[in-house]
Amino acid sequence: MATSLLALLDDITTVLDDIAVLTKLSAKKTAGVLGDDLALNAQQVTGVQSNREIPVVLAVAKGSLINKSILVPLALAISAFAPWAITPLLMVGGLYLCFEGAEKLAHKFFHHDAEDAAHHEKLTEALIHTEVDLLALERDKVKGAVRTDFVLSAEIIAITLGAVAQASFATQVAVLVGISLLMTVGVYGLVAGIVKLDDAGLYLSRQTSAAAQRLGRGILAAAPWLMKGLSVVGTAAMFLVGGGIIAHGWPWLHHASESLAYRVGAGWGWLTPLLFDAATGIIAGIAAVLVWTGVQKLRAAVS
Known part of the structure; x- marks a missing residue:
């Protein structure tokens, strides 16, 4: 009995060791995507009221x-049962990311001032009259972030x-669950920060210490630039990740x-x-936006 128990404990230890090694390997391989995920989601949840930022982050983390x-x-x-389907499905997801990135660029460079005025008026009306509209806008942000996630x-x-394709089924499950939890906690913990x-900058700037005040003012000055930078990085990440998926899905592009x-x-x-992945993503995204715009115009003409 004791020997059987020791053998069982040895087996469990071996499995846990394998899981730890494979999880570490998988974490290294997915580190690049983690950076893109962080930039994209920090970009997605900016722009909401200060007292709603953490609830929004938690809502997106729950969705994740x-x-x-x-x-x-x-x-x-x-x-x-269908390993051949993994690459095509990933490519569809990659094309969607490129589409979102191209839409953001199109809005940035080709939108009209009237659209900005209408959006600003919508936000102003929501702030003045009722919480319902603000909650609806917040839900839209959460839905967009969860779709990207x-x-x-x-x-x-x-x-x-x-990375764990050759491991046992139990090990595969343990590593996938471990990576999923690690990435979710890591990404959304950093996004919340x-x-x-x-x-944090406002709190420090109100302290009695001169050093704390200087640090707080520095954080307050840097925060808007960081958010703008994350917006740029988030859009670039869409093209890099989406273009990379597409390029790796087509052997001739790879x-x-x-x-x-x-x-x-x-x-x-x-x-x-x-740069090749980014170029692939930009071309694919522009093509997807043009096709989608054509489909919308065709539907409008028919109806």
Whole structure:
């Protein structure tokens, strides 16, 4: 009995050790996506009232957990019964990210002043008259962030699944669940810290210590620039992640990227694939926006 118990404990220890090693490996492989996820979600939840920032972050984090609770069993099922479908599904998600990025650029460079005035009027009316409209706007932000999170979570799950493909089913489940929890807590913990920087700066600026006041004023001065920077990084991340998924899904594009990096040489070879992925994402996003705009105009003409 004692021998059986020791053998069981040894087996459990071995499995846990395997899970720890594979989780660490998967975390390294998904670190790039984690950075993109952070930038995108910090960008998505900015712009709400100060007292609603943390509830919004928590709502998106809850949505992210729901996304992963759907994606983990779905990924395991697809891997077991239809592994060929993983790449096409990821490419559809990548195209959606490129589409969102292109829409943001189109709004930035081609929107009309009347649209900004209408949006500002809508926010003003919501602030003056009722909380209902503000809550509706907040829900829209949460839905948008959760949709974006779904695509990025799918990529994280797919990368992790690839890293543990040869492991036992139990180990695969443990690693996927561990990575899902780690990424969710890590990303949204950092997002919560970022969106509350201005409050931290205000608190420090009101302290009696001169050093604390200087630090608080510095944080208050830097926070708007950080948010603007995150907006730029978030949009760029959409093209990088989406373009990377598309480029890796089509072997000829992937080979073209590798060939270009080889020709550039070791000095700048590391940057070439990133630029290639970004260019792929921008082209795919613009094409998707043009197609979607054409479909909308066609539907409007028919109706």
